Amino acid sequence: MTFHRLPLDFYARPALEVAPDLLGKLLVHVTPEGTASGYITETEAYVGPEDKAAHSYGGRKTDRTRAMFGPPGRAYVYLIYGLHHCFNVVVAAEDQPEAVLVRSLKPKDGLELMFARRRLKQQRPGNNICRLTDGPGKLCQALGITKQQYGCDLTGEQLFITSGISVPAENISAQPRINIDYAKEWAHLPWRFVWQPD
């Protein structure tokens, strides 16, 4: 099986364009333990210095957010609540700190490995399997994404995104972003994109 990685110019666009386009694409992580992957089913756009919900709000450039200010097509990974990792795709352009948070996947390959990493008992497929990667922290745990992947080139060999399957626009809905109440007037904007597979 040959992978068709998304080219750099896919990422070199505004977060609000990339976020919905990422739905149906396949996120793949190749590690010594094996390969795990899943189709992207939910994303959120964070649009840069203006966006109160974004880590790059006000142009905050710190050790954590550095990757957001770098070139597009790289991974921005951070630890949240001292417990969970979140995976973002850096988009737009260098010094234009926009990113797309990947919130949920539909598991594809490496189910056994993902169950092991998640420390869930593998029950009947189709039952527990839907809980494997249905959250930003869960998908990082299942794919083995940590800050080791910080800044990782997504057109490279380890952690990458491929064309996956195409999603009809009518199967995509836009809703408010989750858990960003602190962002006040930016909190209700419909910048969360959801694909509900059949």
Place this chain on the structure above:
DNA sequence: CATATGATTATG
């Protein structure tokens, strides 16, 4: 140096 907080998850 001190403190508050979170782009979450699992469990009751």
Place this chain on the structure above:
DNA sequence: ATAATCATATGT
């Protein structure tokens, strides 16, 4: 409804 759990950001 709430505990878990700590890197990061910010203030002194």
